Amino acid sequence: MSTQPIHVDLPHKLGRAEARRRIEANMHKLTSFFPGGANVTHQWQGDRLDLGIAAMxxxxxxxxxxxxxxxxxxxxxPxxxxxxAKPIEAALRSKGSELLLEDRSKD
Structure with missing residues (x-):
């Protein structure tokens, strides 16, 4: 079975630096996003975040x-x-900004 790519753009008004800061601060949420948890590895290359997610x-x-x-x-x-792919893409479109860009610094 082949791989299926998903591409989703999430608009924001935070500016590049603040968006990046919030994504980094919310990385821990990815593990709980998957039923049974996930092993998430991540590495920044400039303004690009490369992720590896092992789940299910x-x-x-x-x-x-x-x-x-x-x-x-x-x-x-994979x-x-x-x-x-379709339900995952729909979830990312509807919850992606909340998952990645929510500001938890005041909590």
Whole structure:
């Protein structure tokens, strides 16, 4: 079974530096986003975040590019997860900004 790419753009008005800060501060949320948890590795390359997510017996590669007014999410879904591409894309579109850009610094 082949991989299925997902590309989602999340507009914001935070500016590049603040968007990046919030994404970094919210990385811990990714582990709880998956049923049963996930092993998440991440590494910044400038304003690009490379992610490796291992969950439910699958490994997913993702890339998040932070721009001044947009966060671009690129995800490669392997094997059986590719069958879930549409619901995963819909969830990312509806909850992605909350998941990645929520400001928890005042809590």
């Amino acid at each position: 017996g699958q490994s997913v590669e993702a890339r998040i590019e932070v721009e001044d007014a947009l966060v671009r999410c690129h995800i490669q879904l 094997g059986l997860l590719s069958l879930m």
